Amino acid sequence: MPGCDFTRRDLLRWSAVAAAASPLAATGLARAETRSTGRATAVPVDLELVTLTEDRAVITWYTGESGTDDGLGRMVPAPADGEVRYGTHPSRLNHVAGGISSHTPYHHVELTGLEPGRTYYYEARSNGRRAAPTPFTLIAGNAVGTSAYGLGTNGPFSFTTPQPPPGWFLFSIVLCNDLHLGETVAGLVGGQPQYPGISQLPGLPPYPEVMIESLIEDVARLGPAYLLAAGDISAEAVPADLGRAGHFLRRFGRYREDWFVVRGNHDRAHTGDPYAACRAGQWQGNDCFHDAYFPGDEPTYFSADLSGLHVIGLDTYDKPGGGGDAGALSAEQLSWFRADLAAHRDQPTLVFGHHPLVVEESAFPTSPSNALDATQAASILDTYARTPGVFLHHAGHTHRNHRTVSPAAPGVTLQEVAAVKEYPGGFSLLRLHTEGYALNFHKSRGEQARAWSERSRQEILGYWPQFAFGNTVADRNTVVRHDLSGLRRPRG
Incomplete structure (x- = not known):
């Protein structure tokens, strides 16, 4: 894996950059929403648009227990419901898709029947709370969409389906x-x-x-x-x-x-x-x-x-x-x-x-x-x-x-x-x-x-x-x- 042969200079340089760009900031919006309720609950984070074809999309995220640490720097897994709401306009997310597991910390939702070349907007929710995306603090990136729409928030986010490969x-x-x-x-x-x-x-x-x-x-x-x-x-x-x-x-x-x-x-x-x-x-x-x-x-x-x-x-x-x-x-x-x-x-x-x-x-x-x-x-x-x-x-x-x-x-x-x-x-x-x-x-x-x-x-x-x-x-x-x-x- 990258870093297996870091020189000490590489390690010090990268560590200095990393210290200034903590990935924990990604859960800030979700944690703030949780704190406003005054009670611990499942927090949805690490939202990712994994697979995008001409007619389907796969979206994943994780729910953890607010205020906990499993010893690896992440929240302890917290099973929760999960759904993705989506549509062709950000104010009309009129379709809903559920995950392959109905009550899990490890959410995996597939959207099917999409139209090629169409722009869709979506948000993922667990326990009624919107999932925060995986952050990119060390390098420019976007884990949740084909455009910057919704970045800096908990959604909705946007993607445009490609046309299928030409031919048979x-x-x-x-x-x-x-x-x-x-x-x-x-x-x-x-x-x-x-x-x-x-x-x-x-x-x-x-x-x-x-x-x-x-x-x-x-x-x-x-x-x-x-x-x-x-x-x-x-x-x-x-x-x-x-x-x-x-x-x-x-x-x-x-x-x-x-x-x-x-x-x-x-x-x-x-x-x-x-x-x-x-x-x-x-x-x-x-x-x-x-x-x-x-x-x-x-x-x-x-x-x-x-x-x-x-x-x-x-x-x-x-x-x-x-x-x-x-x-x-x-x-x-x-x-x-x-x-x-x-x-x-x-x-x-x-x-x-x-x-x-x-x-x-x-x-x-x-x-x-x-x-x-x-x-x-x-x-x-x-x-x-x-x-x-x-x-x-x-x-x-x-x-x-x-x-x-x-x-x-x-x-x-x-x-x-x-x-x-x-x-x-x-x-x-x-x-x-x-x-x-x-x-x-x-x-x-x-x-x-x-x-x-x-x-x-x-x-x-x-x-x-x-x-x-x-x-x-x-x-x-x-x-x-x-x-x-x-x-x-x-x-x-």
């Missing part, structure tokens, strides 16, 4: 990353004691398993044809954790036919007794990830044609190292990658790998470890500019939603997707049409997944949402025109 719908693909099976503490920042990690509550299942199980259940509702998992499948490449991840993913379908994985830096070859039975790593130690997902002599990178779509999976830690440095492709992989792109120059192509090519607009200090080796990244972008079929590069590693379009390759969306394993906790759904595509982020819906997501939003003393959620709606929901007419619907 073909199929959809789940893009996910950073499952971290085996992890027990989230949010550690380079061993800095002032930023404590967050663990699952006693008696509950391990949070990586909660989140991946919800992922599999959630995507089943959406009917995608394929799933791509872009690295950090495990916390530290222990064979049992790699196997456990595969156990969950096999519920989606057949490996290397329906779902595919690539290596992240946490999945690198390790040394020590837990790894001794695995093959010798190319660069160091024993490579249990290779054994688990690329048996035999095949390399840990590949390409495949999926219903006419060319998919390239990169191993972005194809190198020696301890995981805390920049990613890189080996010389052999980089040569193969260029040749593969050249051979499919005009075919619609999606590339996925763990490390992003570039990391921009971060609320936290960044370092070379946040991305692929800069020289290699520049070379890849230059190649993309000469490869018109490439339209999307999916990466994880940063644990955030962020969309970048580089002037070096303006026809390619560089999409970072937030981690499965922690706040905001979910995946992106890529919907492919003959003349374009939509990419939409979805939070995990399971009750335990929503509980862990809200608990883990307190990482880095509660500043984590300003980095991870996506500072604009477009960072997690976008529609792009691109010629995909060469694709076909999957059989069956």
